[in-house]
Amino acid sequence: MSFSTHVLDAVTGRPAAGVHVRLEHEGQVVAEGRTDADGRIKGWNPGAGVHRVVFDTGSYLTETFYPEVVITFTVRDPAEHHHVPLLLSPFAYSTYRGS
Template sequence: MGALTTHVLDTTRGGPAAGLRVELWRLGDDVAAAPLADFVTNDDGRAHGPLCEGEAFIAGSYELIFHVGAYFADSGATRVFLDRVPVRFTVDRPDEHYHVPLLVSPFAYSSYRGS
């Protein structure tokens, strides 16, 4: 069974980004985008379970929106360049596990398809 997970690491602290808001949207070509999940990361920088899985996890385009500006402002950062980080990706094999990590600082980010 396929599933989608994510993990956020705060590269300024060298650890998980706990308390960071994340939204998941399914994007459609002919229909409006649909919200699928809205959560705050736990102490390990993760959601408490898969963001989408099973029959709800279908082929198509998705977007994760990481609210990093608010996270860093709440963490005491005096300067923050990034506000929201959108990561758009395509699921072509929904029977597989898709893991989308985000490594982030107030000024830069990186993402990839993890395992």
């Protein structure tokens, strides 16, 4: 399985570069890093099961209601690619299963 994410800043309409992101499985951190200049992280391979991707939005946004965004998702088929994008603003966020 491969995992990727893309963080977009809804205020600026640009990618959110430098956001710290970690991926957890069964309470353990399995990968972590920062989004690149295009707001992306790719190439993580966490395996099957229930995972949490945690975005440190508080250190990216100077003022935010959500200092951290946590998205929990299930991988049923480890052979599939899983993409979890985040559209971010100081007082709202949105996500979906991407491709």
